[in-house]
Amino acid sequence: MNTPRNITIHQPSRLEVGANTVTQVGDWVGNKRALVITTSPVANHVSRLGLKGPFTTFEDTPPEPNELALRTILDLAESIKPEVIIGLGGGSVMDLAKLAAVLWNKNQTLEEVVGLNKVHQKLSTLIQIPTTAGTGSESGIRALVTNSQTSAKMAVESEHMRADIAILDPTLTYSVPSTVTAATGVDAMAHCVEAFTNIRAHNMIDDYARMGMKLIGQYLKRAVANGEDTEAREGMMLASYYGGICLGPVNTAAGHALAYPLSTQLHLPHGLANAIIFPHVLAFNADAKPEKTAEILAALGLPQSHDPSNVLQAAYAFCIDLGIEMKISKHGANTEVLLQYAEEAYNIKRLMNNNPKEMSIKDILAIYKAAF
Template identity: 60%
Template sequence: MDRPITLHQPPRLEIGTGAARTLGTWAEGAARPLVIASGPTQQYVERLGLSGDVRVIDNVPPEPDIPAFEAVLEVARAHGPDLVVGLGGGSVLDVAKLTAALWDSPQALAEVAGPNRVSGRRTRLAQVATTAGTGSEAGIRALLTDPETKSKVAVESPYLLADIAILDPELTYSVPPAVTAATGIDAMAHCVEAFTNIRAHDLIDAYARLGISLVGRFLRRAVENGADSEARAGMMLASYYGGLCLGPVNTAAGHALAYPLGTRLSLPHGLANAIIFPHVLAFNQPVRPEKTAEVSAALGLAGAGSPEGLLMAAHGFCADLGVEMRLSAHGAEAPALEGWAGEAHAIRRLMDNNPRDMSVEDIHDIYRAAL
């Protein structure tokens, strides 16, 4: 409790059905908005009520790499925006953060990679989430894939924080059930990994508990009925709480193990984390029994008193939501797993947060169990 932490939050949060329509009023006076979206999310641009010379980029791919970001940056520099709007899931929101910070900056991406290296020049930034998973709208981090190394480039800075974040459950109605499930489990993983982290803090624990509880109450409902506004709003709030957990505490082994699955198999971030989540939860149970018991109770996991029982229960929870949990079904082959284990083990910014030491062989065992 007495360890100093810093918690960043967007100065304005709009949440609720129809909240997307508030952006136009907030953004009044912006003459050249740039909306960064993806194919599925560009349909919501008109709901934002923006005026002026609005430019829309609608081709941000899932798990964007550096060339994809540089293509967005080129368009931004040609447009000269006085407002950048991220409209999408975590990949889109991360690209929007970096675009707002770098389009009019002398700094290159390589110069800002890591913590607290962004100079501070930034265009106004609005983040409008269309999924309930990453919580990127709440945070100060952005991730891109380096296509040469197949690793994640992480930028962390308070200058990536949105001026306004908008959580409108209507924008998530069209998210398919399987994606709803995977991104919802990712939101939960953010909360759980922060909750059981060696850097855990009482303030962040409170947000984590709220997020885990909301997932337990609303994820299944959101999967079964995409137009359940209360469930969708509950999951967006859970995702936001997960994003708050990331700033001061961050994730741990679960996300480290998920990253090679994203870069090597091109798995969406949420799906990669959903596959890994039960395995790391069970692995850490012996050193975090009380907190793991809280997680199990919130999710209604029966028979979770031992690591073996917990693994089965948590795996069943994810699979019952419609997540394909077998890595082999996503193209993974056994000979590649050892190399991926080494890659995951090398992500020390996350692995060093894990409450239980995890060797390369431990990671290899988890990948084999998930195959």
């Protein structure tokens, strides 16, 4: 049992799960003014929403959201005063949709709301529609934005950013490439695992993590092998959602801290960065959380072991079998910058302090070298 403590879990007011549920959005929105925040690769799905009233679509969301993109969206939203904001896309889209829904009147700036519970009010109804299965952003109340000058992550958390409606429609993920499906799936796994092994772990959140890990072990390979396997795609969307719940009262730990420099410096997608780091941090923490590590491996259908080298070998092979390129040297990194990455990761204390085992800069550098 984990040490008892008080927690609060925020979830969407309404959750719709199933194939083609996205087509109901127009009925819920009615004739209200809407702003749809999305990205060009999935903008074709806007037509499936069935919007009946006036709406504006923003498609220029960057892979890693920054304050410049948010500023552009807020200017657009201020001009149209949307009654409804719809986030249709991955975690970047949904995080920007959360912030737009509470900031577009510009009574507060982004800098004023960074932190916990600093947002004054929600300005628009918020509908979140993920088109990938990885971040679980639709389930929670936290948004991350990268500072374009410093590459630092700015985290905003507020109950006012809770989705009024979240839709998990597996048909929206049919077209996601297998490599992206694999990486985002491992990212969802990392959310569950890092919360599960966290020093702030909670018994209730542990059970959400277990459900997510079991679904990933059951369905991720199937979703990678056949993008239109509706059962597998829905299973992965549920796993991602459960991982998102884990982020709220517990959050991630060293794995995500080590992944962030790969996103900010190498510009790797968030899911891929976390997939690359996942086996290494799982192995590093194995002797600190041996029983839970065994559960994690069992959920993935891997041989159970408490030995870090065996854990690394098994988890690394799992990712390789999914088709993920696990060497950061193949993604543009060079050995000269690894120490810089290690120092950056080490200083993300809001996550590093959650890790079940203390990790020094030397430890982090060793992981980056092993991943090189």
